[in-house]
Amino acid sequence: MKKNLAKATALLLTAGMIGGTGLTAAASDVELNPAGTYPVVKDGTLEFDCFTMSMPNVEDLQTNDFTKYMEEKTGITMNFLTGGRDDWSDKLNLMLQSGDYPDVILGLSPDLAKYGVKEGMIIPLDDYLTEENVPNYLKTMEPYGLDMTKEADGKIYSLANINVCYHCQYGRKMWVNKRYLDEMGVDVPTTTDEFYDVCKKFLEYKPNGVAIGGAAQGWYSRMQDWLIDAFVLMPNTSYTTSQKDTIALNTDTNEIECVATDDRYKEAMKWIKSLYDLGAIYDGDFTQTAEQLKTLVNQADEPVLFFTAGTISDMIDAASNPDFYKDYECMAPIAGPDGTRIAFQTPNPGVSGGAFCITDKCENPEAALRWVDFFYSETGDLCSQYGADEGTDWVLNPEGKVGLNGEPAKYEVLNLYSAETQNHDWQDIGIRVAPADYRLGQAVDPDVDVHSTAGLEKLLYDASAELYAPYAGTSNIKLFDEMKLTDEESTNISVIAVEVADIIESDSVAFMTGAKDIDSEWDSFKDSLDKAGLQDLIAVYQEAYARSSEGDETEATTEAAAETEAATEAAETTAETETETAA
Template identity: 65%
Template sequence: MRKILKKVSVTGLTAVLSISMLAGCGSKQDDNEKKVELNKAGTYPIVKDGTINMTMFTMSMPNVEDFATNDFTEFMEKKTGIKMEFITGGRDDWSDKLNMILQSDDYPDIIFGVSPDIAKYGVKEGIIIPLDDYITEENVPNYLRVMKDYDMDITRETDGKIYSLAEVNDCYHCSYGRKLWVNKHHLDEMGVGVPTTTDEFMDVCKKFLEYKPDGIAVAGAEQGWFSRMQDWLMGAYTFIPSKSAAFTVRDFAAVNMDTDKIVDVATTDEYKEGLKFIKQLYDMGAIYDGNFTQTGEQMKTLVNQPDEPVLFFADGTISDSIDSVSNNELYRHYEAMAPIKGPDGTQIAWKERNSGLSSGGVCITDKCKNPEAALRWADFFYSETGDLSSQYGPEEGKDWELNPKGKVGMDGNPALYEVLNAYSAETQNHDWQDVGIRVAPRDYRMGQAMDIDVDPYSPEGLEKLLYDATKELYEPYGENTNLANIEVLKVTDEESTDMSTTAVEVSKLIDENAVAFMTGEKDIDSEWDKYLDALDKAGLPELIKTYQTAYDRMHSQSKE
């Protein structure tokens, strides 16, 4: 499973960063003023004599207590001879914090597991360094072994250089990550079935509010992994893309696969009708006001109240919102439900169409005096042992086992590994969970040992629960649209400079007006044209043109 729990700050790690807090980034470079001697490639420790210190920016999670004292961190220090100092940002604010750091003179050696603006900080400013000369068998043998099955050119920027190592996370259930969970216990008590259409959905919400007047029929969060309930509901009307691949904002740009043209979904009639449907739900009291502002952790608090006040909630995985160990009864009350069908028959499941390869996984800055050592440190994550150790803990035989005898994977073939340290959403300090990068090609993910009779509502059964829900409820509706996410889009530094502010402004206008239309603060029929005009004035046509240019450029290069 892609254990996405990157939502809330870890105590002491993600407080608002100031320049004084980052002063250690530069001062730690005393250890790296000259090149250190490294051991032979693929052997450990990496550093031949003593240790070296490096600083790293990454994303924090609520279920990792303290990276500095984490068991896996200590394991890596002993294994590699490299001691990391961590600078972190939460799921909701890491981008702003990283930009602030990179705009100062005190930035870290390594940027790990988040995707910075490489066009700006790499291609244009040179803060993030090109890695072409360092991507060798000597420095990154595991990485090259993984990448032989993928197109490494995806990681090249517009100047033709490579500034990052890729992340490979070919996660089946993540490729249909936008899911809605329904409290089946409540439905049974009410004597109704799981709704399959927009009309049935409204009727169930109405009956639920009669059954539980103080309840929340539909819960969601503005910040979280597929926690926006409105995006799921929109599947009955149109396809809602993920954030922009170029600027990491929600500008609703998608590609029409029939024409290879970039369009903006938030200007379409279908999107408008979807907003009207959500407005109807809001007017009947089915939608909680906090859905438009709260974090995933705040939604989790609502869902876990003793009286089970929530009927539906949006989340990429149930385990983000309910812990299968500490609250198993509630956990068992919920099940995933298929997309609902709209008035004209539209029924779309969000789908990620690439193979799980993305650039920006590991970047090295010009502060790093030993990029070879940094890359060899990162290269461990690209081995099976490295991925298992970071995800589940470093103790073979206790946390995981390779090639377990007599076990089969989810694909029915002999299992490649077995996870012994079952996943829990509770705070722990043994492993990094999803911090940093995930290196999990499709065969590897499907090779996790799985008891075919496992209880899907046990901690050990989460992968099966998500796999079955995806296969049965979401995959059948993944091809019901000609629209798709623009999953990889490399812009030049000039395009980034010209359009990044526009992208932010467009995203802000779309989000603010969507909430206003859904809540009735604005009348959608009388103010729709004004909304479209505001987007035009904000530069949406120019933004779409820039995306089209970048899209055409990338596709013409791939054909050469």
């Protein structure tokens, strides 16, 4: 049965997307093989339309080697529709709102309260999450529990993404060209005053240089967030609203607040403006993409002293430019005027919903789930990340090798990660299934050159442990994991959150660049946020926080009761045994 996406949607998604027309067999037309066996489809093939995110280092998902491997292994073809890192959310929302949307959504989380709980476009998976359909997934989720993926109505609308990545917890990192510092005769700065002075000296040393490079979008590429942390902990994009609304919990008051209205945030804006007035901040930092920042960093004259990125490999490729790669090293957070020194640490442990959703367009959810269940197998993540050729791309249990944690290595990667475009594997596209022991179990030579491609994981691990972990948890601002909202709450704040985030972003840039005077316009900034509905947004967060706190207390009470009951039973058993022995 042919199923074509409407022309309107196709035109809408043309830019930056791989076109695709799905062919989906009805459930009654196909027989599936037993659980855990491949191919999934006993005879013939199935096709599904799949929306996911494209990445610059993957040439073409449709013709990718791993894609072809999955087609041959499962008997299922995915026809990919994609959005980029900066626009996938808008494209996905437009598809869902148009009524023309794909069978499955891979590696990207739509608004499940809206499109799942309320409108039913994304279907509940509870009845499909069986040993018959997803044996690997159920085994992988045992330590975490399926309840964490439930929405406010108590149903599950997505599979989980599991990426318990140590260095990702401290992804907000600053990198500095150490060669330039050595040539200028200065040390890595440790305070805001020292940072300012180093920037000033660099601009004298290299008048056409860029002291601080950043981007408006990209994985921890916003330079202002790292700088603000010297004054107050700056929240990342909200897991709840997917907006940078800067909502967090003040642990001193146990109240929800907007960090952007904190006086410490105001002081951060004033200090960043002093850097801008110095000429240290490149105007493009507020608007450019991570790819544009990468182009800037890699110019022939090496113009950038500092830049922000979750990993240096996002900006410089060690394989093609090894000498330049070695010039940069990670630096620790800097201390503000009052001694505040904060390392951002994500509140999410690395397990979250939204990794795989099935829409009501899909006529065979069981087959779709059996396709994705491979990613949760022992080798599924290795195959998607590095390629499916065992012995060429990776090996299991390499003899005599140790992981980052010093334990015997679980695997060794032979086809190392590269930021250069390739078409062999998916790398960071789709689902990550990487529990902590798996991430730390990658074979690493203890003496590896951390400035080589092979040393990237150790470089990031060491930088996180030595430079950032000591300064985590030092703030009275507590960040949130995803808050499960009711459909009504989600609807009530969906527009408000966008407007609040837009005001914060536009006015903050104006404050940092001097387009607006922060002293004279600070009160009007806060008033505009209140008029946009900030207090209503805070109230919804407060209610959701109260619900989650009650749930935590109930769970703790239940566990305590269970422990008490078990202890009582043990005591009774012991008493009975002693009585019998005495008798």
